[in-house]
Amino acid sequence: MFGAGYIGLVTGACLAELGHQVVLRDITPEKIRMLHAGEVPIFEPGLGDLLAANKERLSFTIDAAEAVRDADVVYVCVDTPPTASGDADLSRVWAVVDSLKGVSSERLAVLVMKSTVPVGTGDRVRAAMDEAGLANVGYAANPEFTAEGKAVHTFLHPDRVVIGAAEAEAARLVTALHEGVDGPVEVMEVADAEMVKLASNALLATKISFINEIATVCEATGADVEAVAKAVGMDHRLGPHFLKAGLGYGGSCFPKDSRALRVMARPELTRRS
Numbered sequence: 001m002f003g004a005g006y007i008g009l010v011t012g013a014c015l016a017e018l019g020h021q022v023v024l025r026d027i028t029p030e031k032i033r034m035l036h037a038g039e040v041p042i043f044e045p046g047l048g049d050l051l052a053a054n055k056e057r058l059s060f061t062i063d064a065a066e067a068v069r070d071a072d073v074v075y076v077c078v079d080t081p082p083t084a085s086g087d088a089d090l091s092r093v094w095a096v097v098d099s100l101k102g103v104s105s106e107r108l109a110v111l112v113m114k115s116t117v118p119v120g121t122g123d124r125v126r127a128a129m130d131e132a133g134l135a136n137v138g139y140a141a142n143p144e145f146t147a148e149g150k151a152v153h154t155f156l157h158p159d160r161v162v163i164g165a166a167e168a169e170a171a172r173l174v175t176a177l178h179e180g181v182d183g184p185v186e187v188m189e190v191a192d193a194e195m196v197k198l199a200s201n202a203l204l205a206t207k208i209s210f211i212n213e214i215a216t217v218c219e220a221t222g223a224d225v226e227a228v229a230k231a232v233g234m235d236h237r238l239g240p241h242f243l244k245a246g247l248g249y250g251g252s253c254f255p256k257d258s259r260a261l262r263v264m265a266r267p268e269l270t271r272r273s
């Protein structure tokens, strides 16, 4: 598991809970020191208990070679922050791909992208792996949909697990890793999985922005937005979630992922000829 941040730690702990042996690698020595000492670098309900209960299946290192040495699967869980222009900065993703160069590819079977990345990243990573002599290592996009505060529960009981695979064998392996997870698995093409993540966040963010606009009109006209949102959400086609009006959305993903989708949707990128 490359990246022992929010997603890497939760994913690593949950995969260990499912019975897998997990090595978490991070470039921040302080995080690895804390994990070795049995401390949890982030607050997330249930995570500390899960790390403690599965400690015989979890190890921590700053050494990339040590993390990959006996790995069948490498997960990429590094941060993909926005650049100044709004697209995702993939430098940490490329750093992970670079650290696989020269690795014996006999054992390593699949590279799994958990980080949120633009559509098309999988094709570029696939090409870079082929060039690096890793053509026989599979590639899969397995985006994460968890929200902070509910991450452990959501990993183990998801609405869906999305697996976009470049090869049938990669799809089979990543599906098998999720055995024991209480939720449906949707297997698709890599680009589709990359887009599912961005489209899901965009639709959730749109619901919030929409109800915030309605709240402004409610304030101007004397209607009560909470009563309105409750009854609107009772229509099963619309649903009750993400209709809480407020100051506008924040969090670690909606702002950056909405901007990244907008950059990706530039006409020169979407034109087919």
Ligand SMILES: NC(=O)c1ccc[n+]([C@@H]2O[C@H](COP(=O)([O-])OP(=O)(O)OC[C@H]3O[C@@H](n4cnc5c(N)ncnc54)[C@H](O)[C@@H]3O)[C@@H](O)[C@H]2O)c1
Pocket: 002, 003, 004, 005, 006, 007, 008, 025, 026, 027, 028, 031, 077, 078, 079, 080, 092, 095, 096, 114, 115, 116, 117, 144, 145, 146, 147, 148, 252, 253
């Ligand atoms: N936080 C969320 O709620 C959430 C939900 C869904 C998806 N995501 C996506 O998951 C990805 C990770 O997000 P996060 O919140 O876990 O970020 P984070 O900043 O908490 O963790 C990223 C970790 O990766 C480490 N790292 C950077 N380069 C590395 C390398 N070369 N090798 C090993 N470790 C390295 C960093 O030191 C850091 O600890 C992002 O793409 C994010 O958009 C996040």
Ligand SMILES: O=c1ccn([C@@H]2O[C@H](COP(=O)(O)OP(=O)(O)O[C@H]3O[C@H](CO)[C@@H](O)[C@H](O)[C@H]3O)[C@@H](O)[C@H]2O)c(=O)[nH]1
Pocket: 116, 144, 145, 146, 147, 148, 201, 204, 208, 241, 242, 243, 244, 245, 246, 247, 248, 249, 250, 251, 252, 253, 254, 257
């Ligand atoms: O009805 C609502 C719901 C949320 N929010 C705001 O929206 C933001 C995001 O909240 P939430 O979705 O609960 O937390 P995040 O941890 O940011 O999770 C979102 O971002 C993650 C990263 O991509 C996704 O994995 C999750 O599915 C997605 O919910 C926060 O500012 C909330 O205050 C509202 O204003 N009204």
